[in-house]
Amino acid sequence: MNSIYEKIHQQIKRVVGDAFKACAKNGSLPETEIGEIPVEVPRERGFGDFSTTIVMQAARQLRMPPRKAAEILIQAMDLTDTYIEKAECAGPGFINFYLDRNWLYDALRLIQEKKERYGELDMGRNVRVNVEFVSANPTGPLHMGNARGGALGDCIASILKKAGYDVTREFYINDTGNQIEKFGISLEARYLQQLLGEDKVPFPEDGYHGEDIIDHAKAYISEYGDALLKENPEKRREKLVQYALPINIERIRKMLSSYGIEYDVWFSEKSLHESGEVEETIRFLKEHGYTVEKDGAIWLSGEKLGLEKDEVLIRNNGVPTYLAADIAYHRNKFITRGFDWCIDLWGADHHGHVARMKAAMSPFGVSEDRLEVVLFQLVRLYRNGEIARMSKRTGKTISLEDLLEEVGRDAARFFFNLKTSGSHLDFDLDLAVSQSSENPVYYVQYAHARICSLIRKLREEEGVVLKGTDRINPELLTRDEELALIRKLSEYPEEVRMAAKTLEPSRLTRYVMDVAAHFHSFYNACRVKGEEEPLMMARLMLVDSTRVVINNVLDLISIHAPEKM
């Protein structure tokens, strides 16, 4: 068992299901086809620990008022061998379940038993899932969009892994096509400017204007001199790209690594062209009638795939579009490599691409639900209460590097996972560095440090260490603050399940803030050190369990859990 919730849900479903059967048998309720029995946690504590709305949902089939059906059902319930102490009908027809406290004490024992594995689930059943994220153009530094996508994608991957999926993290390298072309032209212009004088060579208006391009040109010259002056332009650009591209990719890899992200696969777009997979993919689409030809180009048929319009796959100059390569890429993921499920993280400005991409998979027998696109809204940075666009230090657009330098990896990752991906994110730079209670990162980390300090002090000053679970009486924990904290800790596996289901890591950052809050309340209300041994030990068990949970969540989202602050 991984979750006490799972166990309780099973108990309630069994009890309710059996009661329905018994009532149908003795005729007190009509025989009905009841579906999944919903189990929820009531909003108000006074309504018990768990509840179900099943009779309200089945009211029509039961042909009687929900409250009446609920009463009959409750009479027929057999509560032996469950945590359920009593069931009551309330409100318009809720059935509320009141549990005996043993479920909370068992939850605590479960945490101690599982420790760092507490929260692991098997809902993924080893389904192979590919999570592709960031995939930034390797033509320049990483920006805020990449930063949010990176934090989100990495955490989604971690959550799915925790939930039992077989996860591959992947970076798609756009190492060919128009952007690379432009990269080459920009490098060439800077190269020539360095050697011939800036005013002698015009810089293309739509080129990459960043300093890094000039740095590449300078570095190339100091290493290889001016030999490319005599080379023909095409060859010259190729050489420069060959030089600068691997450097940029390596920089991206290092940057993301220092951000806490390690990929399993770096997949080259160029390789899709070289292996003939792009060509093969288009041929397949053509042969199966998914393309049309017009204006000298080959188009993906919108009509055939239920899309608004046709999309160019091969331009009239014979060069495949990004879409063509992207279709080949996803075909490679699903067909060649056999992933069951693919998750792409895109900035919200790419939303128009979603329907196309999903539809384009159907000719290959890949159903739409196997491709999940998580769109995230863009980020606005705030400093001094105003929108910040420029880096303090360089005066240029703020890069991921600048952000990590200013606020650090922990704050960056935490803040980017604070809001649901679909909502706009205002990133307050001042708040992220402030060491105060308003800063949620510090709030959570402080709770962890406080716990570690408490445990350390007990050990060093009193020689007290946590005993084995079988020698502790968690039943001594009866105060509201203690029970509320245990209840919160017991929710963790359920939070992982929901985060995996909704692909929303923000659930976990909010959850861990909640855990910290409950701990701080407990800490202010109860003492550990100085209490009678049995109670002290029970509380130590609770405190250590809190440490385990906070540590597990922070570890899951790759944020440092300090032992001292």
Place this chain on the structure above:
RNA sequence: GUGCCAGUAGCUCAGCUGGAUAGAGCAACGGACUUCUAAUCCGUCGGUCGGGUGUUCGAAUCAUCUCUGGCACGCCA
């Protein structure tokens, strides 16, 4: 013009496969350190869920209309 996303407390946001009296943090105000970390806690204040209509036992949640903001509609990626 068409489509997608968003609109919930002064601010930033949860809640959205319909459920009980709509939540949290911050801000504001009032309290709590001779004690295991006050980077903390406790309390008070705060709402026409953008607006209208509909669906039904019940709507922040679903449908529809409308207003506002962001984005997308390239032989760009």
